[in-house]
Amino acid sequence: MELSKRLRAVAGLVTEGASVADIGTDHGYMPIYLITTGTARKAIASDINAGPLDRARIHIQESGMAGRIETRRSDGLKAIRPGEADTMIAAGMGGGLVIKILDDGKAVTGQMKELILQPQSEVKKVRGYLIGHGFSISEEDMVEEEGKYYPVMKAVHGTSSAYTDAELLYGKRLLQQRHPVLKEYLLREKRIKNDIAVRLDGSRSVRSRERKNEIEKELRLIEEALGCYR
Structure with missing residues (x-):
């Protein structure tokens, strides 16, 4: 399965062998890709809306991955139990919603190893939330697709050094890498x-x-x- 450049950047930050909860899975392409490439050992594809989840189920069945990808209707992390997944993906949604999901799901994210986030807006606020709530941004990537720019970040538990306004806005790791995009x-x-x-x-x-x-x-x-x- 081919992912968009944006979603490939998200998948590229997932640690091999992960158990993934893909929040807002939409068509289910991300968990299918992670399982078929061997990056993830199992996955939960969740969405708050029934329509996208039905489409995800169809795609998962067609891919032959029904035994390794569970579909679940969930408002954020509310239907995910602590310890069920060690990696959370939230891609393609607004930064305010990402923050709400993280804030409402602290009991779940507290048991996770990593968060892979690709907020579509308010990226500075997302970075600020993470470093203010016991997370460190360990990796970042950025891609351009069809004239739009998409930053992606991996957050793990830990303390962060202080960020400048420019680092919060544009990404400390991206600046350290002198990322060309x-x-x-x-x-x-x-x-x-x-x-x-x-x-x-x-x-x-x-x-x-x-x-x-x-x-x-x-x-x-x-x-x-x-x-x-x-």
């Missing part, structure tokens, strides 16, 4: 924000001045991040 993203964001700043120069409204200040702060963080590549 992150550099592409930073350069694109710099161009976009410089264009906005130029357009705002001609306006005297209070809101425009406030927005100009916000843009200038964002550009300073981008320059700080780009400094890691020099």
